[in-house]
Amino acid sequence: MRVAIILLLIYIAGLQTVSLGQNAVDTFGGVTNEPRPAEYLLWNAETVARIKSELQQGLADGNGIWGTDFIFERVLEEADHRPHSMSIVHRSGYTQPEIHERKWDMYVILDGSGTVRIGGERVNWISGLPPEQQRPQLEGYEEFSVTKGDILHVPARSWHQILTAPEASITYALINIFEEE
Numbered sequence: 001m002r003v004a005i006i007l008l009l010i011y012i013a014g015l016q017t018v019s020l021g022q023n024a025v026d027t028f029g030g031v032t033n034e035p036r037p038a039e040y041l042l043w044n045a046e047t048v049a050r051i052k053s054e055l056q057q058g059l060a061d062g063n064g065i066w067g068t069d070f071i072f073e074r075v076l077e078e079a080d081h082r083p084h085s086m087s088i089v090h091r092s093g094y095t096q097p098e099i100h101e102r103k104w105d106m107y108v109i110l111d112g113s114g115t116v117r118i119g120g121e122r123v124n125w126i127s128g129l130p131p132e133q134q135r136p137q138l139e140g141y142e143e144f145s146v147t148k149g150d151i152l153h154v155p156a157r158s159w160h161q162i163l164t165a166p167e168a169s170i171t172y173a174l175i176n177i178f179e180e181e
Contacts, residue, residue, distance in 0.1 A: 039082070043075060043173075048088065048110060051075070052171050055090035066132035070095045072174070084177045092169040096131070097122050097138045097161040102179040105154040107162075112170035113147035117161045118154060146170075 043051075051073055058064075058071045065071065069092035076086040088110075097117070107116075120140030138159055146152060146162075154160045156179060164170050 041076065043088075048171075048173075051088045052090055052111065055088065055171070056169075059090065059092070066096075068095055068132075069093050069169075078176070078178060083180070084175060086176070087174045088171065089174050090169060090171045091162065092164050093166045094135065094163060095161065096134060096136055097159050099159045100156050102156055102181065104156050104177040104179070105152075105160070106175040106177065107146070107150075107152040107154070108173040108175070109146050109148050109150045109152070110171045110173060111148055112164065112168060113145065114162050114164040114168070114170040116144045116146050116152060117141040117163070118144070118158055120159055122159055 055071045055073060059069055063071060070089070071091070072087040072089040074085065074087045076084075078085040099122070117138050119142050120138045122136050123139050125134060125136045138161055141159070141161075144152070162170065
């Protein structure tokens, strides 16, 4: 107990390292903090609820992508100094499988639930038919149920699809992480 109190007092006094048979390492000591982007951002529960409400209204107004029940708001754009972006997505029912050459996806489920399919191959794509008239599927996928609070990681070059029951919906933060070219 005395040793713990002494160590705490040394830390409070501002000493950088403590020798306990080996040198302690300041893992943050070599990190530069200039130039420092002024991008400290917070999307609190009230902000997310407002965005979700606006997205729901957008779907009610018929503004889904390709006539589907899929709509999003980009809340953080990709930038040269930041290899990621973020959107808040609200969707319902069927949406097409997708794949990305150099983008990894992180999904943080904020509300609702759905089924995620990852992997396999896309089938039933009809060449020459516009995307909004397509209803391709995945074959050979792994399937997961997701609900509020779940986090999902999808690597680049992996087919993936999120589905909900027709009367259900799901809202999530989608964080896109871009590989270097």
